[in-house]
Amino acid sequence: MTESAALPPPRGPLPWVAGGLGLALLAAGSWIGLFEAPAEQHMGDVQRIMYVHVPTAWNAMLAFTFAFACALLVLWRGDWRWDCRLEAAIEVGVVLSALLCIQGAIWARPTWGVWWDWDPRLTTTAVMLFAFIGILALRRFVDDPSRRAAWSAVATVIAYADVPLVYFSVRWWNSLHQMQSTPETVSSPFHLPLRMNAFGVLLLTCAFISLRARVAQLRLREELSPPPPAWAAPARAPATGGAR
Amino acid sequence: MSLAAALRKEGLVQWRTRARFLAVLAFGAVTLLLFSFAAGPDAATLRRHAPGFLWLALMLSSTLALAESFQAEFEQRALEGLLLLPASARSLFYGKALVNAAQLALLGTALVPLTVVLYDVSLPRPGALVGVIVLGAAGLSAPGTLYAAMSSQARARQMLLPLLLFPLVVPVLLSAVKGTALLLAGDPMGQLPSWLLLLAAFDAIYWSLCGLLFDRVVEE
């Protein structure tokens, strides 16, 4: 992993289109969830939190799974672009799982009377949040780009393999917990806002990852570009793409 | 370099730096003492929390022990030399991880008498407790050795190792604490085997995964 020539300057309207669409879909789905959908039988209006909570959960998991795939590709193929996507996916996953933990606490309070009830899914998310914050810190504290790529890929594989172990250990440790809320267990008037928000957050996640990967790519291009010659001291280092 | 040679080297290094082990042991003992101050002098409370405190003390001291494990190599730039030998990075990793596991198991075992004295617990099955400690130490040492190899070459290494290691070993902490609690307080429901199985599964997964990935950590 040495040539920066394999790092073209990022282009294309993908993040803007996906982000705009996702935001619109999320806004419309939340509107329906808040004002159109009926209150749930047992949970009442508190149930409406589910329309943002569950899509966030799915997409946080998806972002970490994508990070795991990126890590494998970095280790096998040694492509810088996957390193950029790895960094992006971890950061977006951290943001989504932090949001998920906050939503989970807000949900738990009226439902069970406590802010945190050690539900295995939510607790696993919290543990993963800290594991991936550690990987972001690792990336921050390693200066050599190719070491940083290899190490964060290794750490991502190791952290991702921990997900089922954490889940089962927390589940056994705190055996009372409630059923999964997927569209199968949720009756039909609740489907539409849930599906809309799920796709909305999915599009937003894609937009975030793609835009964050571009930031990483621009930074990496600067890092990998050769240092400027001594007589060019006041100028910035030329990017390889521009000096052709 | 075979595994035996790597083990001999690590064992020798550990023996020559045994003063360091005593310092880590002292740190663990102080931690146990501090935990008992934090939980108050009520004997029943202390007894109930003893397994958790024992494992937290071991976990906190483990970062000190693990952080040191690559120090010599990097201070004297010996790792490059070691990797130039017709050696596999893998045997180097397993040598280090085994010695670290042994060191942590010894540390944990040495903290048990102190736990008994401070927290007034009884030890109905000391042999089984040592078994749990060995399994837990193995679970801490495999990812810990790998992360120590990374963090000792990074900036802010004091902070990085616990930040990476602690979230990862949550299953070790949970199952080891539960296992220890069941051993100390009795196990009427027969739950001990499933916790030990979880701990052994963690060990198996991470001893193979970390060995597989270690050469990507040290390669230039």
Next chain:
Amino acid sequence: MNAPSGVIEGGWEYVWAAYAVTAVILLGYAASLIARYSAERRKAARGEKGAIEVLS
């Protein structure tokens, strides 16, 4: 908070809090990404201009 019927009554303040936190975090993250992206773009453009000045 539990009514005798077992239905949770009210709780709208929690619903609003959840949606507000979601909006703030998602929009805030989007804003920070856009700011970082445009800063990197400006930096890259400046670098390329500098290179051209040096080369000519």
